[in-house]
Amino acid sequence: MDGQQAATPLGQGVGYGIVIGLGALFALGMILVTVVLKRYNSERQTSEMFNTAGRTVKSGLVGSAVVSSWTWAATLLQSSGVCYRYGVSGPFWYASGATVQILLFATLAIELKRRAPNAHTFLEVIKARYGTIAHLVFMVFGLVTNILVSLMLVVGGSATVTALTGMHTIAAIYLLPVGVVAYTMVGGLKATILTDWIHTFILLIIIIFFSLSAYATSDVLGSPSAVYDRLVEAATAHPIEGNAQGSYLTMRSTEGVIFFVINIVGNFGTVFLDNGYYNKAIAASPVHALPGYILGGLSWFAIPWLTATTMGLTAIALEPTPSFPTFPNRMSEAEISSGLVLPYAAVALLGQGGAIATLLLVFLAVTSATSSELIAVSSIFTYDLYRTYFKPDASGKRLIYISHVINKWAAALSPPLGLAFALIAWLVTSSKTCGSLDVACTGSNNPMLAGNVTALLSPVLLVPLFTLIFGLDKYDWKSMMQIRKADDHDIVDEADVDPEQVNVRRRAEVDSEHETEQANLLRASKISKWTTVAMTLAFLILWPFPLYGSSYVFSKQFFTGWVTVGIIWIFISLGAVGVFPVWEGRETLIHTVKSIFLDLSGRKHPKTIHAERAVPDDESSNSPDSPSKKESAMVDEKHL
Secondary structure (H helix, E strand, C coil): CHHHHHCCCCCHHHHHHHHHHHHHHHHHHHHHHHHHHHHHCCCCCCHHHHHHHHHCECHHHHHHHHHHHHCCHHHHHHHHHHHHHHCCHHHHHHHHHHHHHHHHHHHHHHHHHHHCCCCCCHHHHHHHHHCHHHHHHHHHHHHHHHHHHHHHHHHHHHHHHHHHHCCCHHHHHHHCCHHHHHHHHHHHHHHHHHHHHHHHHHHHHHHHHHHHHHHHHCCCCCCHHHHHHHHHHHHHHCCCCCEHHHCCCECCEHHHHHHHHHHHHHHHHHHHCCHHHHHHHHHECHHHHHHHHHHHHHHHHHHHHHHHHHHHHHHHHHCCCCCCCCCCCCCCHHHHHCCCHHHHHHHHHHCHHHHHHHHHHHHHHHHHHHHHHHHHHHHHHHHHHHHHHHCCCCEHHHHHHHHHHCCHHHHHHHHHHHHHHHHHHHHHHHHHHHCCCCHHHHCCHHHHHHHHHHHHHHHHHHHHHHHHHHCCCCCCCHHHHCCCCCECHHHHHHCCCCHHHHHHHHHHHHHHCHHHHHHHHHHHHHHHHHHHHHHHHHHHHHCHHHHHHHCCECCHHHHHHHHHHHHHHHHHHHHHHHHHHHHHCHHHHHHHHHHHHHHHCCCCCHHHHHHHHCCCHHHHCCCCCCCCHHHHHHHHHCCC
16 A cells, blocks of 8 residues: 555545545535524425425526536546547547437426426336336336446545545545435435535536646646647657547547447436436426526536546646656556546646645545435435335325335336347447457447447337337326325424414415416426427537538647637536526525524524514515515525
């Protein structure tokens, strides 16, 4: 271990300090936020609040939560490795191949709010539509997806922590999730979403810091022009096979476009089978689901695109210099596959400061996305397993306890058979290509391409076949509307203040506005379908393929413009999912700060504040000291 530590840019103390110290700081901070919201905003931790955040989250926080959930360690590390392998095409293929799923999910989010307004998980919708067998099949696939994603997050992040600090990998694997578990258990989905915002804000700042360092302030690089010149030299020294003119500066990359297909197909599974994304849709206020997901998808695109375009190209540019960790050798395939392109580039560009920034970046990506996975698994076990099959009449308190612990035949049979076909295609292609089934061969592009495409296309054959065999179902959507909320009367009865006094007006509004809400959701559904299709075509075809088909090699001016667009985009993302959520929640922030001041100064007790804000409008208007109508409605709305 001593030898390992000597070879790392940072010491083990830094690794343990960030993993344990920062984890504890976030945990304590979010637990404090949960207490403050309960004390001053009358937010009772019912099972509904724990698992759905009250279904009132606004578009800015929905967007930041989507960005945070989809920003894994691999988003930063693998995208940089793809750039190192294929040049400028890699970051674009990575970003576009994983953005369209979020954009398309916006339509699904609207339909979920419209068709099943009381759902807690997507699996409840599956059961209402297809019955028990399909529900169990999709539950297995959903849980396996969450488990695999969690493993990738924690193990991948731990490997990077070890590479930068020498901290033992096993220790990192066990310690990274500790703080996440603590604040998720206490605060539920709302704590997760608020933490997502903090993580996203800091993460975007670090990415901006990296990009400005490489393209503006670095003594070694310092401009797109300097980076461009070094990339031209690198293409002369070691051209990329399959790229136009062997260049790093072209979208025409044979292996890059194969990776693009693998990436886009694989990400459909990791998004549409991950209950974490449905949690965000369910938590969103009905009018904010569509803009939240559009905002999140467009903001996320800049993260892997600019991060990889910066750090992947920086690694290529600085590899021949003594500051690069592998000098005088090039990076090995094992190092690239381990996600070390970004850390090595950061160290070469910024020294220890770059290593610390990378460590913080990976920590934020891992912990935030892991929190989303915990809530996703918890809600599946709570509502789809425990309440559905073991205790249908479970009380709200019992559901929170469980949360802490943990065309129907066509729908039921297609996933397992599709998986079987995909595994066969993957392994047979590996055997035919390499003659072996080792990690290097099964992880190469062609076998993964065969497996992913088979998985994607098999339902095209299987669903019509089983529908023909078993008959066509006629569905009226009524069973989805019958999904019920949890019974939280036991928690309400225990409250120090009566939440009914605060929520009665809101419930009356919900009842009276149901038809209007459904009409608005129908309109949003139509808008989302046209919008997401248009943006999907733009990202997948209209933007990249003219550059691919023409075999254009970027000029210095074009490359400068390419980088400039990425930097502008990341600043827009910072505004959209970093600053905008604060503006949206300004009324609640102001109210909370005022309430804390009044409480600490002894002028008013929280119960008095709650009572004043719950007084009906016709009564409050008679008192000069009573809150305004606008203020009285604020608690009812429970703005985030």
